[in-house]
Amino acid sequence: MGGRRARTDREWFVLIRSSGLLLDRLPRLTDRLMGELLAHSAEFDRAVPREEHWFQINEALRYGIEAIAASRTAPRRDLEYAEEIGRRRAEQGLPLELLHHAYRQAGYLVWDELLTIVAEEDPEALTVLARTAGQIWAGVDRQTAAVTDAYRATERELHRRTDERAQALLDALLEGRVTPGLAARAAAGLDLPELGRYAVVVLKVERHGGREPFHRIAAAPGLRFFWRMRTDCEVGVVALDDGVDPLLPAALLGSRCTGPGGVSPVVEGLANLGRARRLAETALRTCAPNTPGIVRLDERLPTALVVSQPELAERLVTGVLGPLLELDPVDRALLLETLDAWLECEGSAGRAAARLYCHRNTVFNRLRRLEHLTARSLSRPRDLIALTLALDALRLAP
Template sequence: MGGRRARTDREWSVLVTASRVLLERVPALTDQLMDELTLHSEQFDAAVPRDEHWRQINEAMRYGIEAIAAPRTAPRRDLAYAEQLGRQRAEQGLALDLLLHAYRHAGYLVWDELLRIVSEEDPDDLPMLVHTASQMWAGVDRQATTVAEAYRSTEQSMRRRSDERVQALLDALLEGRSTPGLAARAAAGLDLPEQGRYAVVVVRVERRDGREPFRRVAVAQGMRFFWRMRTDCEIAVVAFEGETGLAELTAELVRPCQGPGGVSPVVESLSGLGQARRLAETALRTLPPDAQRIVRLDERLPTALVVSQPELAARLITEVFGPLLDLDPADRAVLLETLDAWLEYGGSAGRAATRLYCHRNTVFNRLRRLEQLTSRSLSRPRDLIEMTLALDAFRLTPG
């Protein structure tokens, strides 16, 4: 560093001589440090095998002492070793604050021993040793910084690998794989019960300019969300707590997400997530692409039956709406929009007319024409069911 005072020849000579003596005392200092670290925290012995710990402390001290009296241009083996230990201690699970304590406590022991050696050899040299204290402690701080950076980098990498493994397990569950032990491993990784109440949400998304169309909920009252991104949708596994259920889930989703989205029924274990995903996707398919709603499968079962059987849906359209298919597209659209409004408002021609901006008699006339073309009566329950399902099939059929 530019502002640091250079050591005098005499100071250098005192440091070199004292360091040589100090190196001979490293085994005893290692024993002392080991004992004091164990008294400070039992985690040292729990995380690192004692023989390995002794050897590494002994080596780290030697490299540190060599650095005290080494020229500035000399390779810093103490820093390379600190980086190695930082990575290893992160993998072993020793807390970072304990690792930093060990490094700094080692610095105190080394400094005290240096003072003792110089006092024994020539007490008059103590002032010269004190002049080098700031440089020595700067070296200890640099070692601590190096070990901390390596530790944090390794910890982040481990966390990322762990997250990737857990997400892969979650993906496997959502795909419905039946690998033995899969649910148990996912439960441990996600900190969730293997047997519990879960649902799956599938939301169709359209990404533009890198912006997400909704905010992913992570935690809500009585619910935890685990989101997975797909090419054209977002999938969430929802873990319920207490009495929370689908009604609260749907209400929570409406705020950040306008849809379209589908919600599965509740399943009773993580192993049921594959089925739940398929049912949530079915619920989503009951909505047209431009819908702005989140729907539950249990509220859309008739329509779900239609979209789940494309061949039967196509036949239903042909059988029920056959004559309408020959009409001019604009004319056909008016009749089907009128039927849709009338069904939405529970058979109220007046409310349907309000939505369609026409007279209620116009609604009646259009419905009568629809009945004539389809040879069906909206007053007969079975005919009404066929008309309703055929309308869903027509609106939700691609192309």
């Protein structure tokens, strides 16, 4: 059985004769081992059909017994069959510890029966048999190792295939497909509630300059993230537990990612992931180029309306800011920068001046000139809205 010590002629004789007699008792041994396994755990009956189970036990015992008296150069059919059994049991879902138990019990059963046969046929040969015990049990260990390696390799492959199928279902949901049963299959594959609370995140990935994709968060208290890589972005599905603040995903990502990124509102159910993805992409489009930050769609709704209608946005720019566009680029940029700072500072000329490193009267003068050129007044709400949206449209234009 692969031990280092060469067997004596007497040992070979005892093993060949006793293993031959052991094969004559194979059906009874198979019945006995199968009975012991079923008594140990009902899981054997659940995972493996009885007829198949009996046949495979019979074959495994046969190859194991033949290996006892096989030469070192003989093909190891016991190991080949152990690998086959390992793959099959992994596919059937039988726990590995029960498979180990089956091989240990088979080893005990064969050894006990060998002792019985030798005691009945040639009691004086028991000491000879005892000297081969180490080699016989080393063979059982090799069979167990073979069955374990094959089981784990198959288990990894099955997990990979399951993950791929689940990811494909997730992709289909993000694309907005409405195939019947799709959401239910994705829920089962990803271990998620079909009607749970979800948000979608879209993070821009800049590949130039050696910049790597964003760090992927897998989980946080009350949140689970499932990421999918796209050509120029990462799309994340966020599962929110009941009662979790819908603002939490954006806050968590903002603390770990530089952005830019957009977060959708929370939607109910996996079937709505396609809509949530589109809303998250719209939120991302409200981010100015080269501007970091993770933004929620709900805090950018006016700007989202602008970027969602590019033709209307273009008319808004020309209709509201047209005269400014005819200015010298430096002059135009100065006026628009001042308007942007004033809006960011909530209409405070003093704070805007500090941001722009100029006097507050300079801010007032620039704003009055802008009002004159556009024929719009910053003190009239409708004009202020038009100027604000036109500035967003200009800044976010492709």
